[in-house]
Amino acid sequence: xxxxxxxxxxxxxxxxxxxxxxxxEHYDRNGRQRAVDGLIHLAPGRLGALEVTTHSAxxxxxxxxxxxxxxxxWPNPGQWWWRITVDHPEHINKVRLAYVQAIxxxxxxxxxxxxxxxxxxxxxxxxxxxxxxxxxxxxCQRSPES
Numbered sequence: 001x002x003x004x005x006x007x008x009x010x011x012x013x014x015x016x017x018x019x020x021x022x023x024x025e026h027y028d029r030n031g032r033q034r035a036v037d038g039l040i041h042l043a044p045g046r047l048g049a050l051e052v053t054t055h056s057a058x059x060x061x062x063x064x065x066x067x068x069x070x071x072x073x074w075p076n077p078g079q080w081w082w083r084i085t086v087d088h089p090e091h092i093n094k095v096r097l098a099y100v101q102a103i104x105x106x107x108x109x110x111x112x113x114x115x116x117x118x119x120x121x122x123x124x125x126x127x128x129x130x131x132x133x134x135x136x137x138x139x140c141q142r143s144p145e146s
Contacts, residue, residue, distance in 0.1 A: 003029050005038075006052075009026070009028075009037050009038065012037075012052045016050060020042075022040055023041040024038045024039070024041070026038055027039045037050055037052045038052075066089055067086070077100045078103040078104060078106075079107060080103075080112070080142060081141040081142040081143075082099075082139070082140055083137075083139050084136065084138045085136065085138075086136065087136075091134060091136065094130065095136055098127035101125060102125075102127070102128045105117065105121065105128060106140065107143075112140030114128050114132055
């Protein structure tokens, strides 16, 4: 419970202030139940209500928070630049275990995408197979050849 609006509320309040040229009062304070986020002071005696909502897929905020803890980067064991896309928070721990082997294996075989590894290589690297099976996107952004 706080007197300060959340960051997305502050942005919405400022947009309404600038676009409509009106004052917006933070109204949902200190745990006030069933209250709109802001009151819009229109013409004298007229009020409007402002409710700010955010849309995100289930788990998206958790995923972003967990990735932000590492500043959205992990140590790169290889020589090339890699980008890994993680779509679900439950995948993070397993991706963290698998990505080192994937990078080193890809670079050793001079491929910029684990999907381009041979079946024989994938046969002996279950962690990389898991990345592919789960649809974890992993791409080399820059290699010595690029």
